Amino acid sequence: MIDKTVASVADAVADTEDGATVAVAGFGAAGSPVELLHALIDQGAKKLTIINNNAGNGKIGLASLIDSGRVAKMICSFPRSTGSVVFPDLYRAGKIDLEVVPQGTLAERLRAAGAGIPAFYTPTSVGTPLADGKETRDFDGKAYVMETWLHADIALIKADVADTHGNLIYNMTARNFAPIMCMAATTTIVQAREIVDPGSINPEIVVTPGIFVDRVIHVPNPEHEDDLLRAERSYP
Amino acid sequence: MSWTPDEMAARAALDIPNGAYVNLGIGMPERVANFVPEGRTFIYHSENGLLGMGPEPVETERDPDLINAGKKPVSLNPGASFFHHADSFAMIRGGHIDYCVLGAMQVAKNGDLANWSTGAKDAIPAVGGAMDLVAGAKTIYVITRHTTKDGTPKLVDTCTYPLTGLGVVKRIYTDLAVVAVSEFGFKLVETAPGIGADEVQTKTAAPLT
Numbered sequence: 001m002i003d004k005t006v007a008s009v010a011d012a013v014a015d016t017e018d019g020a021t022v023a024v025a026g027f028g029a030a031g032s033p034v035e036l037l038h039a040l041i042d043q044g045a046k047k048l049t050i051i052n053n054n055a056g057n058g059k060i061g062l063a064s065l066i067d068s069g070r071v072a073k074m075i076c077s078f079p080r081s082t083g084s085v086v087f088p089d090l091y092r093a094g095k096i097d098l099e100v101v102p103q104g105t106l107a108e109r110l111r112a113a114g115a116g117i118p119a120f121y122t123p124t125s126v127g128t129p130l131a132d133g134k135e136t137r138d139f140d141g142k143a144y145v146m147e148t149w150l151h152a153d154i155a156l157i158k159a160d161v162a163d164t165h166g167n168l169i170y171n172m173t174a175r176n177f178a179p180i181m182c183m184a185a186t187t188t189i190v191q192a193r194e195i196v197d198p199g200s201i202n203p204e205i206v207v208t209p210g211i212f213v214d215r216v217i218h219v220p221n222p223e224h225e226d227d228l229l230r231a232e233r234s235y236p
Numbered sequence: 237m238s239w240t241p242d243e244m245a246a247r248a249a250l251d252i253p254n255g256a257y258v259n260l261g262i263g264m265p266e267r268v269a270n271f272v273p274e275g276r277t278f279i280y281h282s283e284n285g286l287l288g289m290g291p292e293p294v295e296t297e298r299d300p301d302l303i304n305a306g307k308k309p310v311s312l313n314p315g316a317s318f319f320h321h322a323d324s325f326a327m328i329r330g331g332h333i334d335y336c337v338l339g340a341m342q343v344a345k346n347g348d349l350a351n352w353s354t355g356a357k358d359a360i361p362a363v364g365g366a367m368d369l370v371a372g373a374k375t376i377y378v379i380t381r382h383t384t385k386d387g388t389p390k391l392v393d394t395c396t397y398p399l400t401g402l403g404v405v406k407r408i409y410t411d412l413a414v415v416a417v418s419e420f421g422f423k424l425v426e427t428a429p430g431i432g433a434d435e436v437q438t439k440t441a442a443p444l445t
Contacts, residue, residue, distance in 0.1 A: 092360075102365070107322040127402040
């Protein structure tokens with residue numbers, strides 16, 4: 001019998017090592033795995049490299065992890081947003097590294113890692129500072145820049161429904177980076193609002209097949225980062 | 237009378253055909269959705285995994301898991317679909333998005349666009365999906381004021397800010413004029429009511445034909 005469920009978010013992230021690369025799903029507040037992020041803060045791993053589209057908001061979730069001084073480097077497309085205060089301060093103080101990646105290139109690098117493709121060529125960023133130092137090549141008379149795959153040691157994912165095999169469905173635009181982060185990580189850890197038996201999710205509507213998922217934790221009433229921000233909450 | 241932001245958006249919307257798949261940048265470009273010409277339907281794409289995006293819903297119908305690329309609450313139009321980020325950017329980078337309307341810091345006479353960074357030393361670089369959109373969408377329009385607040389032209393000979401893409405802009409909709417980018421440089425298509433071609437040229441840092 002296959003059963004990928006783990007008892008708690010604390011158990012799920014317990015083996016995270018210092019220096020790990022962690023892909024954190026979410027676009028802004030939608031899809032942010034708040035409970036898993038808070039468990040990672042409690043767990044204590046340091047010198048982490050975090051992959052996320054943004055760099056956290058307020059002082060909860062990803063922003064709180066960054067604020068705790070445990071993130072050495074952010075890989076993201078847009079670290080500057082209205083509610084983002086923690087990252088900008090640390091960045092200006094020279095206390096955190098940043099690799100800024102065009103959003104589509106970030107997505108494709110994750111997908112490529114999951115698909116076993118070490119590099120690909122894209123027209124995105126040709127002729128811009130973000131292509132500096134990268135190989136470029138012409139195909140059919142047009143210039144393309146080479147980008148490489150982006151692996152993660154672990155992925156932290158928020159799903160709506162999971163079965164015990166790790167098949168996942170998401171809620172609307174909370175899907176965003178989650179499916180490709182599941183593919184790109186060595187160990188994919190999923191918090192799901194509901195966990196059901198295999199066969200309960202129609203195979204036609206499975207978004208992430210269970211092969212990309214390692215651990216599933218039941219978080220029945222997940223906090224939404226949007227609500228936490230409105231309430232100006234902080235963690236811990 | 238120069239055009240208001242709403243009038244600029246309405247003018248840009250006139251140049252988008254019925255049935256187009258459209259991506260609207262954050263800010264002034266978002267207004268285009270309010271001025272779809274009679275008899276036309278546009279299908280809106282949002283980078284964060286949504287096709288068939290509808291307008292901002294009333295307060296009681298907002299869902300924090302249903303947002304646009306600007307992270308604002310949106311609604312679904314009939315026929316909408318969700319997908320993950322790699323598929324979303326395959327739509328962009330694979331040339332499936334017909335029109336993209338963006339803001340700009342500078343547009344050069346050859347269509348080069350700068351809209352993501354001033355290159356200032358203390359600025360935090362943040363590019364989002366802008367470079368993907370200009371590299372992949374079939375037609376790129378820009379909506380912007382003709383000059384900065386201090387009167388500096390934004391339509392220039394050569395961009396001085398870091399580029400977003402090379403030779404990508406087709407048309408620019410400003411408060412003063414509609415300007416096309418041709419192989420010979422900027423071409424004045426239309427001026428706002430009461431605005432003369434001379435005034436537009438004075439406020440443009442490259443020749444207008």
